[in-house]
Amino acid sequence: MDVKGIKKIDIHVHATAYPSYSPKVYEGTPKLSAEQIIEIYDKLNVEKGVLMSLVSPESSSEIVTSADVKSIADKYPDRFLWFMGLDPRMCGNSAEADLSKHINYNKELGAKGIGELTAHLYCDHPMMDNLFYHASLCDMPVTIHIAPGLGKGYGIVDDLGLPRLEKMLKKHKNLKILGHSQCFWSEISSDITEEYRNRYPKGKVTEGRIANLMRDYEGLYCDFSAGSGLNAFTRDPEYTARFIEEFSDRILLGYDMVCPLNTHQYKYDDFLLKMIDDGYLTPENYYKLVRGNAIKLLKL
Template identity: 25%
Template sequence: MPLHTRRAFLASASAATALAQPAETIIDIHQHTDYVGRSDEALIAHQDKMGIAKTVLLPAGSRYGLEAEATGNDRCLELVRRYPAKFTMFANEVPYDDNFGQVVEKYLKLGAIGIGEQKFFVDVLSPVMDKIATVAQANGVPVLLHFQHERYNVNYDQFHRVLAKYPRVNFIGHAQTFWANVDSQQIQEILYPKWKVTAGGWTDRFLRDYPNMFADLSAGSGLNSMTRDLDHARAFVARHQDKLIYGSDCNDSMGAGEKCSGSQQIAMMRKLAPNPAALRKIFELNAKKVMKV
């Protein structure tokens, strides 16, 4: 075959292979409306820059704003209705309010696909956690929980009891205490540990032992868990590839650079995932397994 003909053939074959491969789909299960004042337009630009196909908006309850000036169910629903191809949403309310179930079920009926972000002053062994799980179980939706030592969803070491009590409810863990406890040597008061990881922490074990425990990779806490010890992270991603779900939870408007933990976590997953099939699970398929997205 003449050289110029061979080059043309190889170029054509390469192009055909590229066309045959499906484009990478990334679902982001963790973003907020009006996050520290960010506009809808800036949020959309941020998600587009990161290459997000679908974003799950997590509303605040009727007060506290998730300590991030995030807005509630109605604002999320407004954006979902304006851009249904780009956004879907969870439903949320302060769980120790009497109307928790009524409010959450109202928005589930309007199309919400989960409950959260539950970032409130709750003990995981309290009746309030039972209330959250009972509503989730009755409606067949997952719950996304922010675990933070001595503040939100406390007594994380006892969360295995909740997982065992509600095996039909999928729980998605997130935030500092969840991600710091990949390490069996975690010092609970330190929310962003930087030392090397000893495998076998609470999070590692919950993901291994309970089919209904999943992990939201978002925010600085998720990113820190992946970057602090690359050897551990690579093994962790490999063994929990069926449980890890991509989320961003960053409040910047750029969608790139050092202030955007979401784009950095995308890059980390591409680096750490053992193969393209695992990466697709993390970016797309695990989210679809847990929620109707």
């Protein structure tokens, strides 16, 4: 298999639909434009990227709506797919809200999933529970960003060991969640502490909560984008090899690029291709990670 020739799918990317408006909050630069992303994709042999909406105010100074990402995907249908924006407080601020109506509306317009979900509520809050119920009912995968505690950054809140996420996965059997962020990926190792869970812990991995949860819940997927995913996979290649071998059908490549200053996206191929050279990763599993699993999950 010519692994370098495989056209990749990026499961997680951020863009602005309004480059001339986008606040320059990333060390003086705005969010990436679609055209800047396409330029990077051409260098990395990425066919398509999944644009994330960002509708919860905690996450960013620039709200990115479903309409924003849809408009980019409509302009470049061969290069972008989109996830709809959903906050559990939408449609009435109630745990009884009929979110299915809203989800199905977007699904019919082409949304392939929901996310990035960053609403700053406990993962098992009644309204969050309601969101997961409707996402599962509508068969829409949800990309989540996990925060370490209320008032500590943005993202859905869970405790060390991710017990609230487990509760939701147990309750909503058909729910498909793409785990992401430091608080998700630091759980790859069991020696994680409160102090380091929202960072980029290094060193050898002793099997942690992610492997347990992946084994117990078929609906959990790994989005290994951003510094957090890359750090989790590069810190102990021997463990990563075993992890990928066991869960190769539910790990998806993402870069989580946001601004023109990002360079982390160029490190993934070096790492994955070295894993293949070292005998840690089969070309078949590489294909699944960078393309095959996205095609299956998003029904492309």
